[in-house]
Amino acid sequence: MDFNEYKGVWVFIEQKDGEVAPVSLELLGAGRKLADKRGVELAGILIGEHVKSLTKTVFEYGADTVYVYDQPLFKHYRTETYMKALLECSDKYKPEIILYGATSTGKDLASAVATDLPTGLTADTTELDVEEETGLLLASRPAFGGNIMATILCKKYRPQMATVRAKVIKALPPEVGRIGKVVEETVSLKEEDIRTKVLEIVKETVKKVRIDEADIVVAGGKGLGSYEGFQLIHHLAETLGGAVGASRDVVEAGWIDHPHQVGQTGVTVTPKIYFAIGISGAIQHIVGMKNAGLIIAINKDKEAPIFQNCHYGIVGDAFEIVPVLIEQFKQALSSDKVMK
């Protein structure tokens, strides 16, 4: 394998309902840094139906080139069709690095592509870097349930591929009007030859909980004792105008739904303020919230690991502290308004 043939950093641009997935924008930011360090191009690979107009966004967020596959065949995501496009494109233009969001689509696609190429694929990366000289991708990820971090390398194969978690890297601020080169491609595949069909897409009507987009997250744990006790978390969140988060044990107890779970098998959040109330601070929880701007922990046990992973800690009973806080905060805000 001649490594010199492989050049450039690519990001798989995930899109749905006429929008680019936020994780893809984040990856363009990450990809831009890698590409600049290597002195190469950053490209997006965009697959779908009626997606050409999205190239504008992809350029604004940092890409120099976008490879576009715009065919009815790609209306819905299917492993077989998307994989074919990626394999053909990669074969033709030979990128050195391809990044995918670690979403269900990104992971599905990347695993299939890696097997066919074949090449190495690092899963659920949370930190990325590249060796300037060699182009070796340094992809780091948590493993063993978040107990360790590992740096994974792919020395002998190209392209090097990784799926990257949402929210671990910041998107660049978009540069309005920034443009680049659009390269249109097609694959020759007949619908009859494809073995899977999407019969229907069902949107769940439940209100979308986006704790990953909230500035303030108030999260509660098993320490709240019961479903009724957990309502305290809702009250504080309401008072502060924040979203409600939870530990996994709380979700498993059925006090709140899974979209509220913070952590390794839940959501990664990056709010400006994070409250961890009655949460012990298991490593799997910490990995989901450690990048919050300000972490405040309230726990009855002074030895709870959460206190090693917070900025301010209050040792005490949540049922004593939180109601007082709610009261005082309401007062402070209303008097503040009076002063204005």
Place this chain on the structure above:
Amino acid sequence: MFHIVACIKQVPDTKIIKMNPKTNTMDRRTAPAILNPYDAHAVEEAVRLKQRYGGTVSVVTMGPPPAVSAIKKCIEIGADEGYLITDRRFAGADTLATSYAVTKAIEKIAKTRPVDLIICGKMSIDGDTGQVGPGIARRLDIPPLTSVNKVVEINLEERYAVVHRKLEDGYEVVQSTLPCLFSVEKTINDVPYSPMPNMLKAARYKPHIWSVDDLEDVDIKQLGLKGSPTIVSKVWAPQKLAGGTFLEGNPAAQVEQLLQILLEKKELFESKEGM
């Protein structure tokens, strides 16, 4: 007859895992080996499909000899046959090499009994890449259906399956030709306590044990560490934050300090001012 193969893995229980802080390695003595919890759901689903449509459930795993106990656990759940492929030459496999070895085992199993469906867990709790299932599907050139959380229908005459695949904001209904591979979500089913006859059967059960030499058409270069493009170059403990400052005093005093800290970030609460 309907033949389902479930792929399973024995893993250290990461909930009770202890790390050696000096070497940053896992202290395996403190971590009991268990059947990967996601795979229990995979096997359970296979057993339910068997109850619905008739047929046989086989489980296959690549791992060290003690992985026999994970196979026995699957027999308890209701699987009929278990296959362990174990050999030093498999050691150090990444997902590419793992999917290669497991595929070779499935191909051999299929020689005696053709396989209609393969079921994997969504991911393992140790490596947790979720890459092995799709890898096996590609190697067998069958469609991979990941994030499956409901099996609507298996039609053995017309050779297709219909499932729900979980999406970030709902689900999609997908039809695929058979054979295909599912990797399943935990929400697909509940794994109940095993019935006593299954437990007795499991206690006596002896799985088929194969080495590399028992498999056919194997390219040794694609196995184990040699066949693995990814390498783990550095392992470290995740960084902790500096450790918090404890607020002092009685609850009222602590709240007072917390309030000051919060009000310094007043701009965050501005949207609340209208209330």
